Amino acid sequence: MAEHGGTPAPADEEEEQVWSWGAGTDGQLGTSKLQDEHLPQLLSLTSLPSVSMLACGGAHVIALTSGGKVLTWGRGNSGQLGHGDILDSSLPKPVSFLDDYVVTQASAGWSHSAFVSDSGCLFTCGNGSFGQLGHGDNTSLSTPAKVSYFVDKCVKMVACGMRHSLVLSAGNQVCGFGSGKRGQLGVSSERTKSLVNLPCVVSGLEDVEVVCIAANGDHSAAISASGQMFSWGRGFCGSSDVQTPQCLQSSLSFRELALGWNHALLLTVDGEVFKLGNTLNKQSEKQSLQVDSSEPLLEKVSGFDGVKVLQIAAGAEHSAAVTESGEVQTWGWGEHGQLGLGNTNDQNNPQLVSLGSIDQRTKDTKVYCGSGFTYVVRRYNIHHRNGCIISNV
Template structure:
């Protein structure tokens, strides 16, 4: 899910605004109401002050504070909230397990969670029935546990998909574990036919400097330091599944990738957004092009001509972007109101989301997508009292 792309902590003369909308029946919107919201809801939650990043999963949210603390909320039926139980929470609740740790990065999968500490340790909790927690078994955990494989390997980043996990660690190496039936673990074909509950190295990236990883659905991806995008797992646009990382051939230099269930968004260093696949099932079925090709079609996202995009995010079947001017744009599937447009309509092209009348100067805005919901965190310059 969309889990990297942190926001700079707000200085004393600035404040944060947190907005959420979309699917909310499991408490994932943090509004204390178990209902969908079709327009952005401004959250008045003091516990969410000074957010460094959010991670949005199937129906749960992880927030990290600038002080390295962890709060979670939403669906907790598999223990993915890390509170020691399997209960939902409609409001952010601190994860007491991390009281003595400083957590720097986190990821939320469909029903499991991963956390990286400043010392390079990896912790996981939630659904482990496919081995996606990496502890060598298929047990689920309702409290975070350290993944022993990485005890001396200095983890940089974790990315949680539907039923699998990826980890980037020192030496720019990438490991995968969990379900690999669509090739999303990046192993040779003899290993993808069974569940893998211990981390194994992804094939073919040993000599590549990887700087970002992403996972969602049955897809996996990575961005290299020189701007190449590698993907593996379920094929896009009807293309065959890819068992090991495939470098996407393009003259563009990519700096970020966001994955959905049927699509990928790619962001170049120049702020151009392209896509693989489609966010809408009906569109996907009509446009299954290049079925016999191993290289899916890369298309530029319409609607951003002359506009520089600074951040992208992808939910299960919707997409979001932040422009250089701080505008929030969404498109794709809208059944739960996750586009924030006041209705449940689908949209093929980016649409402007209104966050109300803000008369303060926005310093920085970040967007995060869960499977059917969206969050925006804005850092706002406070008005002078004089």
């Protein structure tokens, strides 16, 4: 479409804000200060251009740009930042080893990292002492190395837990490697008595079309194309550990999941939030979805009545959600200020985080949780009018 005189109208542009708060003593907040922050801190974007996704781990962060470049910061003592050293970084720093690749997805574990390229290659670095890097040994690496097992398998997604990793590859195959002590690798109990440093196929998902995988702590989980949730590893709410994937018996259809150390969040296709496990949310509305005493109870998270939730995230022991209106709400453990409410109090129910105004120019809001810290990326449309740029930020 053209304006007066046949001059093309400039295309709308985007502007973004990145906020962080919570535990920050390892530089994971990207503020250049080594301290906890109890309120959201607006970051300078000069070193963090056009974020397409974040992955938050134990105390480090991975950022992917819209052009497929990778930046990392925070704790680097095991080489998890991929910079070729074991130094911390309090500001985002490019991972130069991956400059020749377009990275489309990444995951951050407690002290290891994994990256997926657009060609389906998998790279890992960081702590490898449990075999969680998948290279056939227990060596730690300070620069990303290609996992040879997946060279001809086309990796679609990777998820890093505390001491293990999961990979979803083309052909609907899910593999695990690393520590399997609690069953989180999804293989037979005989094999999980020792560490597994080469990828092994997860049992029981062969006939399931998996669209999403997740890992945190000693938990593993997946969502199928039909909206079913499968979990394995450490049991929730004191239930027994599960050696192979078990389908959660529920009539609900799920589209997103997030794992903490002791809990799981589940988002339904209708925008309702449910949880499994020992979170601080004691007042959840219990649903009669329990099949037997060994199955963890699925509970609806209170506080979202009449509100549609678009996205969820989970840290070690805190939770976050983005509502349809673009608001960010947090609840759970607050010792490091990771709830962003200006204090270190725990919260049983979702609480609104103050991040400035939201109006019709707010395009998208995403929340990401590390073990004890939180990030939000918010995008705005910048409209051009008569040669002027009009924005709400």
